[in-house]
Amino acid sequence: MDEDAVWIQRLRRDLPHHAAIIDGLAQAVSADVRWRFLSVSCSLGRGNADRFSDIDAGIGFDGPIDAGDLERDAVRLAESAGDLLDALVHHWPGLADDERRIAAEYRSGVQLDLVFHAASRRTGRLPDEEYAVVDKDGRLDDVPRARLAARAALVPGRCREWNFLGWWAVSDTAKYLRRGSLFEAATRLETIREHALRLFAAAQGIRFPDYGLTSLLDYPPGKLPVGLAATYARPDDRAALAQAALAAADLLERCAARAASALGIDLDTPMASAVRQRLADAVASINDRCQTPRRPS
Numbered sequence: 001m002d003e004d005a006v007w008i009q010r011l012r013r014d015l016p017h018h019a020a021i022i023d024g025l026a027q028a029v030s031a032d033v034r035w036r037f038l039s040v041s042c043s044l045g046r047g048n049a050d051r052f053s054d055i056d057a058g059i060g061f062d063g064p065i066d067a068g069d070l071e072r073d074a075v076r077l078a079e080s081a082g083d084l085l086d087a088l089v090h091h092w093p094g095l096a097d098d099e100r101r102i103a104a105e106y107r108s109g110v111q112l113d114l115v116f117h118a119a120s121r122r123t124g125r126l127p128d129e130e131y132a133v134v135d136k137d138g139r140l141d142d143v144p145r146a147r148l149a150a151r152a153a154l155v156p157g158r159c160r161e162w163n164f165l166g167w168w169a170v171s172d173t174a175k176y177l178r179r180g181s182l183f184e185a186a187t188r189l190e191t192i193r194e195h196a197l198r199l200f201a202a203a204q205g206i207r208f209p210d211y212g213l214t215s216l217l218d219y220p221p222g223k224l225p226v227g228l229a230a231t232y233a234r235p236d237d238r239a240a241l242a243q244a245a246l247a248a249a250d251l252l253e254r255c256a257a258r259a260a261s262a263l264g265i266d267l268d269t270p271m272a273s274a275v276r277q278r279l280a281d282a283v284a285s286i287n288d289r290c291q292t293p294r295r296p297s
Contacts, residue, residue, distance in 0.1 A: 007131045011044065017108040018044065018055055022133060024081030025114075029059060029134045035077075036060040036119040036137055041130040043218065054111035060119030060139065067098060070116060074102045078114070083107040096121070126207075148207075155209065156265045159202050159256075163267045166195035166252045171275045173245045174282040177238065185245070186235035192248040193231050199255040200225045203262040225258075227251050242283040249279055 012019040022040060029035040042056035043049040059077075061070070071089040078087055085105045092101040096118065104112040124144030125132060132140040169191040176185035194212045201209035206219050216224055230247035233240035253272070260267040 004131050004133070007047075008133065010047075015044075015049060015051060015053075017051075017106075017110050018049070018053070020108075021055060021081045021106060021110055021112060022057070025057065025059075025077065026133045028077045028080045034061050034063070034065065035134075036062050037122075037132060037139055038134040039125060039130050039132050039140055041126070045126075045130045046128065046218065048218070054113050057112065057114045058117055058122075059114060060117050060122055062119050064098065067100070070098070070100050074100060074114070074116060078102055078104045078112060081106075081112075082110075152207075155202055156263055158210070159199055159259050159263065159265065159267060162195040162198045162202075163252070163256045163259075164269055164271070166192050166199075166256070167269060167272050167275045169195065170245070170249050170252065170279055171271075173248070174275070174279040177242055177245065177279075177282045177286060180238065182238055182241055183235045185241050186233070189231060189233070189241070189244055189248055192245075192252055193228070196225070196248070196252040196255040197228075199252070199259040199267075203255065203258040205262070225251060225255055227254070238286055242286045245279055246283060249276060 008019065008022070011022070022038075026038055029038045037058075037060040039045075039058045040055065041058070043053045044055060065073075074089045075087055078084055083106055085107050087102055087104040089100055089102045091097075091099075092115065095101065095115065099115065099117055101115045102112070104114070106112070119137070119139060123139055124142040124147065125140040126148075127143050130140070135141070169188045173185050173188040173192065176182070176188060197212035197216060198209050201212065201215040204216070204219075204223065206215050209215050211218075213224075216222065227247060227250060231244050231251055233244035235241065256267045259265075
């Protein structure tokens with residue numbers, strides 16, 4: 001029995017509601033000549049899914065299909081797979097103009113995240129992360145080693161981008177703290193944190209570091225950087241936000257240093273020291289304001 005068959009049998013045993021929808025999709029794909037493959041990836045593909053996981057899947061279609069027809073047929077296909085509660089078909093950023101994504105909710109509580117690709121644009125699949133439920137043309141037989149190598153070659157450049165944009169967000173945070181725009185400051189804190197976590201994931205050698213926290217939690221050992229918790233604060237507490245901003249700047253610096261060492265690249269940016277001082281001045285201003293005794297009324 002091949003690994004794909006073992007995988008679906010294990011899924012039917014452990015997550016029957018998920019498996020029932022995948023089986024329904026497989027039947028619909030097998031019965032229609034336009035659909036050439038059905039693959040399942042992410043947590044289900046890696047084998048670490050639980051009952052709260054959604055189904056991340058892809059279907060390859062043959063030949064040009066009118067966008068309106070594809071959107072209509074995507075809903076019909078999702079309906080054929082189970083008791084559908086609601087669905088949205090739309091064009092997802094990064095997809096080709098003729099490709100679509102459907103987000104569907106079933107009454108069982110299972111969610112489906114399904115992308116329709118042009119089959120001709122797809123070759124190979126990721127080992128141990130993606131399973132071919134239906135593959136009429138053998139397009140998913142091979143491991144796309146050249147594509148993986150090309151993606152890995154992009155990581156150093158992405159690290160430079162993440163580091164620079166992280167410090168840019170630190171500067172924004174200082175600005176918003178000065179202005180007292182606390183919710184904007186909190187939003188930029190999230191940006192700093194996400195760029196830092198991408199750098200930390202790259203340092204761990206995770207295949208897809210782009211997803212930051214999700215990347216770190218999805219791959220064993222699920223290790224998170226020290227000091228992460230200190231970067232969170234209530235968005236209506238200026239003093240707490242200021243301390244979280246300092247912690248976020250520290251986290252970004254440590255994660256960048258770790259990525260630079262692991263990948264053998266230079267991530268130093270002259271902007272970092274200037275931005276650090278800008279943040280320190282903003283925090284000092286807030287601390288002075290908090291410590292100034294109020295005059296009696």
